[in-house]
Amino acid sequence: MTPPLVTLSSSPASWPTLFSPARLARDLWRQRELIRQFTVRELAARSKGTLLGIAWEVLKPLATILVFTFVFSIVLRVRWQAAGIESETAGFVVMMLCAMIPFNIFSQAVLAAPTLVLARPNLVKKVVFPLEVLGVSATLASLVTALIFALLVLVLLLITTGRIPPTAALLPLTLAPVVMLTLGVTWFLASLGVFLRDIGQLLNVVVSNILFFSAPIFYPIDAVPEHLRFIPYLNPLTYPVLDARRVLVLGEPPDWPVLVAFTVACAAVMQAGYAWFVKSKRGLADVI
Numbered sequence: 001m002t003p004p005l006v007t008l009s010s011s012p013a014s015w016p017t018l019f020s021p022a023r024l025a026r027d028l029w030r031q032r033e034l035i036r037q038f039t040v041r042e043l044a045a046r047s048k049g050t051l052l053g054i055a056w057e058v059l060k061p062l063a064t065i066l067v068f069t070f071v072f073s074i075v076l077r078v079r080w081q082a083a084g085i086e087s088e089t090a091g092f093v094v095m096m097l098c099a100m101i102p103f104n105i106f107s108q109a110v111l112a113a114p115t116l117v118l119a120r121p122n123l124v125k126k127v128v129f130p131l132e133v134l135g136v137s138a139t140l141a142s143l144v145t146a147l148i149f150a151l152l153v154l155v156l157l158l159i160t161t162g163r164i165p166p167t168a169a170l171l172p173l174t175l176a177p178v179v180m181l182t183l184g185v186t187w188f189l190a191s192l193g194v195f196l197r198d199i200g201q202l203l204n205v206v207v208s209n210i211l212f213f214s215a216p217i218f219y220p221i222d223a224v225p226e227h228l229r230f231i232p233y234l235n236p237l238t239y240p241v242l243d244a245r246r247v248l249v250l251g252e253p254p255d256w257p258v259l260v261a262f263t264v265a266c267a268a269v270m271q272a273g274y275a276w277f278v279k280s281k282r283g284l285a286d287v288i
Contacts, residue, residue: 098244102240106178112138113138116193153248154248165250217241243255
């Protein structure tokens with residue numbers, strides 16, 4: 001049964017109130033069934049009208065892994081020494097694919113964020129609809145596809161090393177702050193995209209080029225000259241990329257102090273994104 005469409009904030013709220021984590025948790029829990037429905041709808045929409053349907057959510061990441069393995073291991077023979085992997089070319093592929101798990105969570109939702117509200121003007125004009133769920137469903141949909149990708153990477157890791165380290169169970173801990181960061185940025189951009197229609201074009205450059213190549217996805221962080229090493233560390237995705245490699249390939253725990261600090265920072269971004277969206281959504285209908 002479809003839950004009633006009750007607004008998350010029925011009356012104007014002050015900024016201090018919107019920065020309450022308890023309020024955020026309570027509002028999202030209240031709309032949990034609606035969030036589930038829109039997440040399923042978001043995943044289904046990606047393969048709507050196709051013959052294989054939802055199976056593409058497995059086939060697409062599988063194709064990516066096979067292509068990357070062929071190009072970097074067989075054609076280019078790029079080498080990267082990785083613990084427990086006899087072939088250095090296989091080590092490169094595994095290390096690179098592990099790094100793409102957190103990046104995929106962030107990039108898929110954030111690149112779609114500017115059109116989340118624009119593409120649904122009928123929902124904007126329904127003042128009783130909680131528009132916040134659009135950002136949550138987009139983030140959760142990207143998380144689902146990233147987890148499918150992660151499972152395939154684990155299969156590849158098992159093939160190349162014959163084992164999966166126990167620390168792989170810590171992967172969700174390293175991804176949790178990425179989800180919070182993604183949700184906060186998605187909320188902010190979903191609102192901003194209504195007022196600034198060019199934001200989508202700018203995001204393609206920032207995410208697909210600057211963030212992707214400045215994070216140590218295709219190279220180890222040690223390969224960056226020491227006097228320039230601050231550059232990748234300016235990229236917030238660098239920290240989960242390094243931790244994903246630690247727990248999945250190297251069999252090491254995450255960098256706990258950095259993970260805790262990063263989680264707190266991402267939680268603050270999520271809260272700020274929520275506050276911004278709730279405050280700005282009242283003017284969305286006038287623009288659309």
